[in-house]
Amino acid sequence: MIRILFIPVGSLTLLISEIILITASFVLASFLVLQVDPTDYLLYDGGLMRILPVLLCILLGMYFHDLYSGFFVKSRILLAQQLCLVMGSAFLLQGMISYVNRALRMPVRVMVVGSFLSMLLMYVWRVAYSGYAVRAVGRERLLLVGSSPVLADIAEHVAENPEKGIVVTGYVEGPDEPAPGVKVLGPLAALREIVAATRPDRIVVGMFERRNRLPMGDLLELRFAGHIIEEAATAYERVCSRVCVKELRPSQLIYSGELGPRRQILTLQRLSHLALSAIGLILASPLMLLAALAVRLSSPGPVLYRQKRVGRDGVPFTLYKFRSMREGAEAETGAVWAARDDPRATGVGRFLRRFRLDEMPQLFNVLKGEMSIVGPRPERPEFVHELCEQIPYYRQRHCVRPGITGWAQINYKYGDTLEDAVTKLEYDLYYIKNMSMSLDTYVILHTIRAMVMSRGAQ
Numbered sequence: 001m002i003r004i005l006f007i008p009v010g011s012l013t014l015l016i017s018e019i020i021l022i023t024a025s026f027v028l029a030s031f032l033v034l035q036v037d038p039t040d041y042l043l044y045d046g047g048l049m050r051i052l053p054v055l056l057c058i059l060l061g062m063y064f065h066d067l068y069s070g071f072f073v074k075s076r077i078l079l080a081q082q083l084c085l086v087m088g089s090a091f092l093l094q095g096m097i098s099y100v101n102r103a104l105r106m107p108v109r110v111m112v113v114g115s116f117l118s119m120l121l122m123y124v125w126r127v128a129y130s131g132y133a134v135r136a137v138g139r140e141r142l143l144l145v146g147s148s149p150v151l152a153d154i155a156e157h158v159a160e161n162p163e164k165g166i167v168v169t170g171y172v173e174g175p176d177e178p179a180p181g182v183k184v185l186g187p188l189a190a191l192r193e194i195v196a197a198t199r200p201d202r203i204v205v206g207m208f209e210r211r212n213r214l215p216m217g218d219l220l221e222l223r224f225a226g227h228i229i230e231e232a233a234t235a236y237e238r239v240c241s242r243v244c245v246k247e248l249r250p251s252q253l254i255y256s257g258e259l260g261p262r263r264q265i266l267t268l269q270r271l272s273h274l275a276l277s278a279i280g281l282i283l284a285s286p287l288m289l290l291a292a293l294a295v296r297l298s299s300p301g302p303v304l305y306r307q308k309r310v311g312r313d314g315v316p317f318t319l320y321k322f323r324s325m326r327e328g329a330e331a332e333t334g335a336v337w338a339a340r341d342d343p344r345a346t347g348v349g350r351f352l353r354r355f356r357l358d359e360m361p362q363l364f365n366v367l368k369g370e371m372s373i374v375g376p377r378p379e380r381p382e383f384v385h386e387l388c389e390q391i392p393y394y395r396q397r398h399c400v401r402p403g404i405t406g407w408a409q410i411n412y413k414y415g416d417t418l419e420d421a422v423t424k425l426e427y428d429l430y431y432i433k434n435m436s437m438s439l440d441t442y443v444i445l446h447t448i449r450a451m452v453m454s455r456g457a458q
Helices: 009-033 038-043 047-064 076-100 108-131 149-160 188-198 216-224 232-240 250-255 263-298 347-354 362-367 381-390 394-399 407-411 418-433 437-452
Strands: 140-146 166-173 184-186 202-205 229-231 304-310 316-322 372-374 403-405
Touching (some): 009 038, 009 047, 009 108, 047 076, 047 437, 076 108, 140 149, 140 188, 149 166, 166 188, 184 188, 188 216, 202 216, 202 232, 229 232, 263 316, 263 372, 263 437, 316 362, 362 403, 372 437, 381 418, 394 418, 407 418
Parallel strands (some): 140 166, 166 184, 202 229, 372 403
Antiparallel strands (some): 304 316
């Protein structure tokens, strides 16, 4: 699997190809329907610039409908419906542009014909790309060697995410509970013969030393023959985009030159998030005022809900949210995990949670230096104490400022069990290891999409 700025190369290839298709469709429409010279219209009358807002609107619509994160066509009817909705939003944008400046609006006939050609070409291209083209883009064949259960986790993740362009050719030896649909190709003694027959791009090794001896001689010969060989934990992180806690050892953290926040990155993140939070508060102030009035008028109690959370280096701080529950909701139950369709939430509170609007006051926490916009989600002290005792390395997630959103939030459902907490920790450790402005931008864009489409809220 190849990634560029955390984006699978298959998605990036699809994005670039559709930019070309959409632009070509509207250029072709200009030649088909305009009575004037299309070259003059495109080059000297601003025709190409008029295509730009339509192109951006279509691409944003495709992004918000998950047509770049999951581009395998599971239903052709659903794909056609989604493309119709996207084109409808482009027509709405043209209507808005005509109210601002009619000179910037694309001619109606060009818009109609160009949209029809774009939708037709993208539909055909998506079906072809899903079935055939993606096999040649970013495709990587993995051979899983050993009995570690982590190998089964890798195989299951690959099967659930075919858009990543990875295929598992099979197991050598194999774990006790192999992933469904993946065959055991033979024993460790036949490793060289299996590699010669399957020709994998990468050999992933994961074993229990107490049960099997690593075939070091065979692996060494294969490595010097040019094969790429990596440990299961490394492959797990690369494929699943999270650190494998099952295979993590203290020595890996102590001697790693990669893990841990870099001082320069922390400084750059602090400055950029400080600016973003200030801009966000200014832009969101009218919406925050309406939310505050709605909370005040809908139920008795304070507008803001203040709650103790654990921040950087384990230092507690007060987190601000718009109150979404009735007053005194935890007086009888104490601290409990939030649940889907939380009965404690008010009507206005459920609406605020649905679009994540209840978390807007946390921008003040960012200004105060207690939080970042992106980072591990802060937990309550009661839960942190319990989780630190039960989950190894949980305390290490507090080495950076917690965030309003994070890598775990965009990649994993809301969790309320110990297993969910382990999975989210794996995502948090991956974020800490790979902190960068590009990763923060990726998380923020996906969070905006989740807010607009009201996904994942409790």
